[in-house]
Amino acid sequence: MVYFIGAGPGDVDLITVKGRRMLQEADVVIYAGSLVWDAHLQFCKEGCEKHNSASMTLEEVINVMVKAENEGKLVVRLHTGDPSIYGAIREQMDCLDEHKIEYTVIPGVSSFVASCAAIKKEFTLPNVSQTVIITRMEGRTPVPEKEDLELLASHKCSMAIFLSVQDIDKVVEKLKKGYGREDVPVAVVYKATWPEQQILKGRLNNIAAKVKEAGIKNFSQILVGDFIEGDYERSLLYHPEFTHGFREGSK
Template identity: 40%
Template sequence: MSATPTPNVYFVGAGPGDPELLTLKAQRLIREADLIIYAGSLVPVAMLEEAGPECRIVDSSGLTLDQTHELIRDAARSGHRVVRLHTGDPGLYGAVREQARLLDAEGISHAVVPGVTAAMAAAAAANVSFTIPKICQSLILTRLDGRTRVPELEQLRRLAVHQAALAVYLCGPSHQKLARELLDGGYPPDTTIIAAHRVGWPEEDIQRLTLDKLAKTGAKPLWERQTIFLVLPSQELATSSRLYAPEFEHGFRKNEKNQTLQ
């Protein structure tokens, strides 16, 4: 069996915007790259500070898919290391699939390096948890309708039946529609909402409000399309995990009663 060839092309998750949230692998690949292609409208230039002095850096925000592919293909065929730097995690609301298909058609090996997605970065910045013991144990990552349609079964009013925590991407200017969909779907008006914009950037803006207030909030200058909204049911309830309770027994610890009997 032949060995898997070392990729020349890496789709790298840049995370939400804080260079310190890059993975160690992402940092290494940026240092080793001969060509870095990044979306200047989404990825801050601070992510590129460790690129080598000979590295060619291209902002893809004004390029088409074919133009971007040509740059990657030509560099890879010349034996150069290419980093395609994507905001957040490449597997979520990215455009990796169509780029990868073009590379596969030409026999160019590639790999994906995950990054911190905005939902997790926003929860950390707001000091909240998506899950609450016995109350909320599921998280749904989704978005509102836009230029790309959302399937009917995945409309927010349909997802609301689960009463799960939500992370809703790409809907900053449509926050009132977001609120109406959630209220119509059955989320209580006092449901906690975290509105997070530019998480990890110098202009980071994290706001905490309730669903009914979100429905009445006018346009916010900072709530651009990339704003993410965290929907957190029963966030204010004081509940605790059973994992560390004295009577909770698992493979590494006996409960207090069993310890007394031994």
């Protein structure tokens, strides 16, 4: 059996209880060493076989899984954040299907929600935004034309942009065109929940300079939208005059 587990954004205590338990029981662990904090490995049992996938190909990863399965071993594939977001797990699962190997996915805390927690904000505010767009800038990995950052920004909702801080000038240029203004609040969170976490706040007209001054080139979330600062309406859910299935509102 293979378990795909989200290790969380960094802090080893942000893995789920189930994820930690399976990590402790694993006979073989394949971890994304370029992104997953190796402090997670301290929870592996003695004799656990560990493989850093940063230098491995898909075929090499699958070969380790197949060998372990043939030997009756429990395998954990440890991914950063939540494996369903930029985790490249679909291709691994398809290979396991071909080998008729069973697998389970255990979700994790994504860096985009960890980053929002780090700046102590809420993506979805009444009368501000009820939508969060999770995306990335095109680079060596292409993005479908209909998902161009400028087009997505035209919705003017909350955004969490992965894998793009190295192209901050281009990101800002597209966001300005999409939002139609230069004063949109932005937060860049470097390595959310890690000991070296760093938070930069600004607006579209100055965030690129701040990123460059800080020397940030990777491992960052770019959060964009008026949820970061500004006015919002009170939630109806807890309004004394609002009636719902669990409470009668006052007149």
